[in-house]
Amino acid sequence: MAPKKPSCLRSLLLPLSLTLLLPQADTRSFIVDRDHDRFLLDGAPFRYVSGSLHYFRVPRVLWADRLLKMRWSGLNAIQFYVPWNYHEPQPGVYNFNGSRDLIAFLNEAALANLLVILRPGPYICAEWEMGGLPSWLLRKPEIRLRTSDPDFLAAVDSWFKVLLPKIYPWLYHNGGNIISIQVENEYGSYGACDFSYMRHLAGLFRALLGEKILLFTTDGPEGLKCGSLQGLYTTVDFGPADNMTKIFTLLRKYEPHGPLVNSEYYTGWLDYWGQNHSTRSVSAVTKGLENMLKLGASVNMYMFHGGTNFGYWNGADKKGRFLSITTSYDYDAPISEAGDPTTKLFALRDVISKFQEVPLGPLPPPSPKMMLGPLTLHLVGHLLAFLDLLCPSGPIRSILPMTFEAVKQDRGFMLYRTYMTHTIFEPTPFWVPNNGVHDRAYVMVDGVFQGVLERNMRDKLFLMGKVGSKLDILVENMGRLSFGSNSSDFKGLLEPPILGQTILTQWMMFPLKIDNLVKWWFLLQLPKWPYPQAPSGPTFYSKTFPILGSVGDTFLHLPGWTKGQVWINGFNLGRYWTKQGPQQTLYVPRFLLFPRGALNKITLLELENVPLQPQVQFLDKPILNSTSTLHRTRINSLSADTLSASEPMELSGH
Numbered sequence: 001m002a003p004k005k006p007s008c009l010r011s012l013l014l015p016l017s018l019t020l021l022l023p024q025a026d027t028r029s030f031i032v033d034r035d036h037d038r039f040l041l042d043g044a045p046f047r048y049v050s051g052s053l054h055y056f057r058v059p060r061v062l063w064a065d066r067l068l069k070m071r072w073s074g075l076n077a078i079q080f081y082v083p084w085n086y087h088e089p090q091p092g093v094y095n096f097n098g099s100r101d102l103i104a105f106l107n108e109a110a111l112a113n114l115l116v117i118l119r120p121g122p123y124i125c126a127e128w129e130m131g132g133l134p135s136w137l138l139r140k141p142e143i144r145l146r147t148s149d150p151d152f153l154a155a156v157d158s159w160f161k162v163l164l165p166k167i168y169p170w171l172y173h174n175g176g177n178i179i180s181i182q183v184e185n186e187y188g189s190y191g192a193c194d195f196s197y198m199r200h201l202a203g204l205f206r207a208l209l210g211e212k213i214l215l216f217t218t219d220g221p222e223g224l225k226c227g228s229l230q231g232l233y234t235t236v237d238f239g240p241a242d243n244m245t246k247i248f249t250l251l252r253k254y255e256p257h258g259p260l261v262n263s264e265y266y267t268g269w270l271d272y273w274g275q276n277h278s279t280r281s282v283s284a285v286t287k288g289l290e291n292m293l294k295l296g297a298s299v300n301m302y303m304f305h306g307g308t309n310f311g312y313w314n315g316a317d318k319k320g321r322f323l324s325i326t327t328s329y330d331y332d333a334p335i336s337e338a339g340d341p342t343t344k345l346f347a348l349r350d351v352i353s354k355f356q357e358v359p360l361g362p363l364p365p366p367s368p369k370m371m372l373g374p375l376t377l378h379l380v381g382h383l384l385a386f387l388d389l390l391c392p393s394g395p396i397r398s399i400l401p402m403t404f405e406a407v408k409q410d411r412g413f414m415l416y417r418t419y420m421t422h423t424i425f426e427p428t429p430f431w432v433p434n435n436g437v438h439d440r441a442y443v444m445v446d447g448v449f450q451g452v453l454e455r456n457m458r459d460k461l462f463l464m465g466k467v468g469s470k471l472d473i474l475v476e477n478m479g480r481l482s483f484g485s486n487s488s489d490f491k492g493l494l495e496p497p498i499l500g501q502t503i504l505t506q507w508m509m510f511p512l513k514i515d516n517l518v519k520w521w522f523l524l525q526l527p528k529w530p531y532p533q534a535p536s537g538p539t540f541y542s543k544t545f546p547i548l549g550s551v552g553d554t555f556l557h558l559p560g561w562t563k564g565q566v567w568i569n570g571f572n573l574g575r576y577w578t579k580q581g582p583q584q585t586l587y588v589p590r591f592l593l594f595p596r597g598a599l600n601k602i603t604l605l606e607l608e609n610v611p612l613q614p615q616v617q618f619l620d621k622p623i624l625n626s627t628s629t630l631h632r633t634r635i636n637s638l639s640a641d642t643l644s645a646s647e648p649m650e651l652s653g654h
């Protein structure tokens, strides 16, 4: 079944010449011409200039906008991953709807006249939760991920037998726009180096996709040895600061003939909470691209549009210690997180235009932006006040604490509860041995916040309490390792905590369904906070507000807040960590907001400390490069009128 033809309206976008000249499926081909070190598309020499964007980081309503901007930039192809965990939330349960509708995304790319380089994994890295692997694989704790472990391969086979037949009709020679498919991802960077695993994947792809589609691998220069495989076209990835000549010379050891390909040319880089914001200069990025295009290489720019890690989807790395990826995946990419063209885009388009035709006509202007606020949020209540609503199935009981995976909680938060068995008169050390907090623990005694224990930090808290005091530990999964060691990144309390000399046992685990509660909040008669003083620790704040005019893209700023999660009209915008930075604002796509006086609702779960003024504001520019001290200085330096430029939206009541 050839892919359904574009809708008539949209097909007008395709150049008539292309529509008329589009060869029938039986004459379509995309192959490597080893005699002339090039690709051939339908028999004609072809070089792709591609860009990466991830449909899973861009709401579906914005796909067409981003793709058209990429086409206008002079790209003739796009490259994207397929995250297994985004589509198979539970074993045997699949989701290809809404912003997970992969086929719709392929169709949008076709409408934008873009070919596709597809990277279905099963592992994708991408700074995505667990590198795209579903966390339910870890319900078998001994499983050896990304190897020929039979348990792992059984799950991979089952997943690909669902996914690959869906994309088969979209292969270029079948009438679609997929010209090549990557097997695994930088496997050479993974310590296992299991060739039978890679051969199994190659066999599976061939069995389900046929012999014609070009299969390839991608590795950094140091990974080519274990990442490449006979029968798969070898490509490499590197950035503007790397030595192109040296790396392409090394690549020729694996692919003596055929086109040179850089499958990930880094236009920017990722950000970690608590580290400086990453950038790559326009001059370095454009110079590197031009040098590769002069060689006739095909290049994919990683990222061309980064997007956002909404919800809890960010991944993590081990760089000496555990580091979590920020909510923004702006990546200092040519198209900003909010979809705006940058100077880097125009500079890259100029380079591309020296080598191939770029579309004429104006680029869509930056989206309308909006400022709003400050809004003063009101206290809804302490997280513990809603425990029954957050965990309607009730707790799981166990002598020792259980991991998220063992109780089938994938992402977000879990509450661990036990009771003190004897009175503690003096502040007594409390900690979790063997770095067993994965990843952050917010500790309360009888509902009173005591402080935070964090992975990789050898910190202790000092607690007191009486017999029967409730000891509550809210544990946050800050995103499973998406790169790095072979070890599986289990979440939760991996060891029983110790209080003084006592190993604490008799635990209750409450997997929390916070998103469901926030989504249906308005349906519930929520308990009002009955106490005069605001509670500390994990607390919900909220505000209902109208936007009197039209809406625009905006950036939520939370000055003075510490760390938490944000929802706008029930949509999980992601994590904020104002105290750590460098990200200080969260991108709010305008389609999330109701215009013309209709009521909007913002909900925060603040995990640590609320500012004296529980206010937030919406800015018309992002702040992605500020650590808290720098940021505080910067905010203090802003003139008063800048901060109060927008009308205060204080409303009576809420």
Ligand SMILES: CCCCNC(=S)N1C[C@H](O)[C@@H](O)[C@@H](O)[C@H]1CO
Pocket (backbone or CB within 6 Å): 124, 125, 126, 127, 185, 186, 264, 269, 270, 317, 483
């Ligand atoms: C600290 C970098 C972690 C390794 N990731 C690297 S090198 N990268 C290659 C990887 O294939 C891609 O998915 C992205 O993860 C990219 C970095 O954005």
